[in-house]
Amino acid sequence: MEAPQSRLSYSAIARYAEQIASENDVFDERGNVDVYELLRKLGGEIEIDDRAESLDVRENGDFTVFLPTHTSRLRDRFTIAHELGHYFLHFRAPDQNLIGERTSTFTRLGRNIPETQANVFASNLLMPAAQFKTTFCRLEQDLVSVAEHFEVSYPAAKVRAEFLGLPT
Incomplete structure (x- = not known):
């Protein structure tokens, strides 16, 4: 059974992910989310x-x-953030925010809208846009250093930079 889809826009998902981190005060000494x-x-x-x-x-x-x-x-950090995206967007979401049947099991296989939504949540939880842009500039567009700063893989940082319209 495919996961339900969230009715939230990607920008709303981004704000929601950042709100979850802030409300739970789970930042480490570097300012990164401790998933x-x-x-x-x-x-x-x-x-x-x-x-x-x-x-x-x-x-x-x-x-x-x-x-x-x-x-x-x-x-693993990204996977945890991704699965938390499913938890918030597709399990705990109010009925009016869901399209499809609510489910309680989510498997990270393939590409579909719920998987993309969970990836958007994870990216914004781990690499909030404003912080990412600031760090990207401060580290002189060095994606290896940016990935190290946010404790994500190089491919995750590269996709994030591309999504934010930054030069890669």
Whole structure:
């Protein structure tokens, strides 16, 4: 069963992701979102397994993010943020914000609108637009350094820069 879609625009999803981080005060000493702390505060847990990256929600405040055994810490940060996107956009969302049947299991396979929405949430949670642009300029457009600053993979930083219209 495919996840429901959110009726929120990408800009509304971006604001929502930044709001979630701010309301939960989960910033580390560098100003980056600590997704592990956010997950803990929300009642989530992590299980490392050989299955695909996924989210299983039992109820609000009780869920598990599944991470594969073979991924990097940077990939895991993005995956956690992505699965939190599903949690907020496709599970906890009010009925009027959903298109399709509510589900409690989300698997990160393929490309579709719910997956893109979760990626938009994750990108904005980990790399808020204003901070990203400031850091991109401060680090002289060096995407390797920008990725290191935000603790994301180079490809994630590159996609974010392209989405924000920055030179890559």
